[in-house]
Amino acid sequence: MQDRGRSVVRWVDRRIGRTNGLLMGAVPILLLVLLYLFFAAERHAINPADKILPLPGAMVDAMRALVLERDPLSGRYLFWADTLASLQRLGLGLAISTASALLVGLVLGLLPPVRATFGMLVTGIAVIPPIALLPILFIAFGLGETAKVALIVIGIAPFMIRDIAAHTAELPREQIVKAQTLGASTWQLMLRVVLPQAMPRLFQAVRLALGPAWVFLISAEAIAADIGLGYRIFLVRRYLAMDVILPYVAWIAILAALTDILLAWSSRRLFGWAHRSAA
Amino acid sequence: MSSFLSLRDVWVEYGDKIVLERVNLEIDEGAFVSIIGPSGAGKSSLLRVVLGQDAPSRGRIELDGMPLEPQCDSNRGVVFQRYSVFPHMTVLENTLFGLECAQAPFTARLFGAARRAAVAEAKDMLHAVGLGDNGSLYPAQMSGGMQQRLALAQALVKRPRILLLDEPFGALDPGIRSDMHRLITDLWNAYSLTVIMVTHDIGEAFSLGNRVLTLDKLRHDPHAPNRYGASVVYDLPLTRKDPPRGAAELPAARSTRKGKNNSITIDKIDNT
Numbered sequence: 001m002q003d004r005g006r007s008v009v010r011w012v013d014r015r016i017g018r019t020n021g022l023l024m025g026a027v028p029i030l031l032l033v034l035l036y037l038f039f040a041a042e043r044h045a046i047n048p049a050d051k052i053l054p055l056p057g058a059m060v061d062a063m064r065a066l067v068l069e070r071d072p073l074s075g076r077y078l079f080w081a082d083t084l085a086s087l088q089r090l091g092l093g094l095a096i097s098t099a100s101a102l103l104v105g106l107v108l109g110l111l112p113p114v115r116a117t118f119g120m121l122v123t124g125i126a127v128i129p130p131i132a133l134l135p136i137l138f139i140a141f142g143l144g145e146t147a148k149v150a151l152i153v154i155g156i157a158p159f160m161i162r163d164i165a166a167h168t169a170e171l172p173r174e175q176i177v178k179a180q181t182l183g184a185s186t187w188q189l190m191l192r193v194v195l196p197q198a199m200p201r202l203f204q205a206v207r208l209a210l211g212p213a214w215v216f217l218i219s220a221e222a223i224a225a226d227i228g229l230g231y232r233i234f235l236v237r238r239y240l241a242m243d244v245i246l247p248y249v250a251w252i253a254i255l256a257a258l259t260d261i262l263l264a265w266s267s268r269r270l271f272g273w274a275h276r277s278a279a
Numbered sequence: 280m281s282s283f284l285s286l287r288d289v290w291v292e293y294g295d296k297i298v299l300e301r302v303n304l305e306i307d308e309g310a311f312v313s314i315i316g317p318s319g320a321g322k323s324s325l326l327r328v329v330l331g332q333d334a335p336s337r338g339r340i341e342l343d344g345m346p347l348e349p350q351c352d353s354n355r356g357v358v359f360q361r362y363s364v365f366p367h368m369t370v371l372e373n374t375l376f377g378l379e380c381a382q383a384p385f386t387a388r389l390f391g392a393a394r395r396a397a398v399a400e401a402k403d404m405l406h407a408v409g410l411g412d413n414g415s416l417y418p419a420q421m422s423g424g425m426q427q428r429l430a431l432a433q434a435l436v437k438r439p440r441i442l443l444l445d446e447p448f449g450a451l452d453p454g455i456r457s458d459m460h461r462l463i464t465d466l467w468n469a470y471s472l473t474v475i476m477v478t479h480d481i482g483e484a485f486s487l488g489n490r491v492l493t494l495d496k497l498r499h500d501p502h503a504p505n506r507y508g509a510s511v512v513y514d515l516p517l518t519r520k521d522p523p524r525g526a527a528e529l530p531a532a533r534s535t536r537k538g539k540n541n542s543i544t545i546d547k548i549d550n551t
């Protein structure tokens with residue numbers, strides 16, 4: 001206990017390098033894959049025709065048709081068409097939510113009269129389970145793209161707005177007063193002081209919203225769509241086609257993870273000042 | 280006849296809590312007024328009404344005979360104990376901001392020749408506070424003392440008529456603090472400032488100010504502590520100190536530490 005020179009570093013104090021971090025992160029994923037292979041092999045030893053836990057070979061075969069071959073009916077590469085359709089809906093939903101979070105969130109957070117007028121409304125919308133609104137959306141917008149995008153927006157925009165508003169309202173009063181003593185108008189204050197400081201938080205909010213956004217996308221596609229990753233999964237479920245479902249789920253995970261990494265990286269690149277304080 | 284800044288029968292109340300009552304003050308141009316008093320006496324509240332951040336519940340505040348609007352503007356500069364600088368701007372951008380607000384109402388950014396002129400002005404100001412070589416740093420990369428220097432530069436570049444300081448050195452180490460004392464005295468002289476400074480450090484109040492005010496409750500009702508507010512109980516002019524005339528007049532006793540610009544190297548943040 002006393003020889004601090006070579007004492008064991010406490011777990012909270014341990015620093016993990018980049019390569020080590022990647023290796024350590026890969027271990028649990030590898031373990032899960034191994035565990036899956038073990039159980040799959042076990043089931044196949046008992047019943048070679050098992051469909052519940054397909055072996056990698058079966059998945060590759062099933063996916064090859066979707067990835068590399070045109071669908072005889074529609075003439076499309078289904079896997080890529082599904083991906084494109086889903087990403088379009090997701091991107092549009094995220095873009096609309098992000099823009100409204102920024103606009104409404106800033107105004108709500110900075111201007112007390114606006115907060116008094118609309119704060120309750122936003123909170124009220126935020127607590128409605130969005131899936132409960134899905135029938136209304138389908139009735140209002142039909143079964144097309146609008147309803148799916150709208151579900152994503154209704155699902156994530158309110159809590160993004162509330163997050164940005166709360167973050168803005170937490171700006172130290174001193175900063176606002178200081179800016180005013182430097183001659184800043186409300187507009188200048190918004191543009192140069194509040195908005196730039198909300199940006200890192202906005203990126204953070206988008207990262208957190210990615211998970212729910214995928215949930216709402218898949219739900220909407222499951223219920224009414226003729227293309228999309230969620231549509232495909234729920235379609236092939238009827239044939240117990242785990243050899244398609246599992247690769248699709250993995251692909252969704254990869255897409256989501258890549259988006260998250262990209263956002264984290266851009267935030268660090270764009271807003272270095274916000275990520276330096278831990279020095 | 281009225282003086283530079285005058286408070287007439289100013290009251291500050293929050294709900295039914297009376298914080299300040301019957302504050303009457305006449306402050307001359309070029310004065311350095313220190314305000315001391317127990318915690319909760321209402322020092323910051325007094326500063327806030329002079330700043331325009333809060334309106335007094337009763338009474339009048341006049342600057343040069345004109346009533347002061349209860350709204351912050353560039354007549355009055357301020358430095359708080361913390362959060363006085365913008366974390367997302369570099370040192371230079373922080374200092375430029377006030378100039379940009381005045382000259383570019385819509386974009387709050389300057390370009391071309393106007394920007395070059397503003398940058399030159401901001402850099403002069405940064406040199407005056409000893410941050411000449413740190414224009415590209417962000418506040419998080421600087422020590423507390425450097426951040427307060429920046430906050431001063433940022434305020435002074437607007438040439439405010441009154442500079443309000445709320446415990447500006449309260450969070451600093453003693454060594455850094457005495458550097459800052461010399462700096463604020465230099466600036467007070469060089470720019471002929473009118474300064475009102477709240478502090479908890481009585482030594483600081485007397486060594487820097489040429490007038491020391493003490494805020495406290497005159498009456499106290501033990502059953503209703505909110506019943507009476509604080510007021511000015513002592514008002515001490517320190518005649519040994521002249522109002523600003525020139526930087527050469529600095530009393531030597533205050534400059535206890537060695538040469539200029541040595542604080543910057545002492546307190547670099549170590550980035551581990």
Ligand SMILES: Nc1ncnc2c1ncn2[C@@H]1O[C@H](COP(=O)(O)OP(=O)(O)OP(=O)(O)O)[C@@H](O)[C@H]1O
Nearest residue numbers: 293294296298316317318319320321322323324325
């Ligand atoms: N916005 C507010 N609403 C209600 N009460 C307040 C408000 N601001 C200050 N007060 C009260 O006014 C009194 C004086 O506060 P103030 O901050 O001016 O004291 P202070 O002298 O600056 O104290 P300190 O030395 O601790 O900074 C305190 O009792 C505080 O609780």
Ligand SMILES: [Mg+2]
Nearest residue numbers: 322323324445
């Ligand atoms: Mg105070």
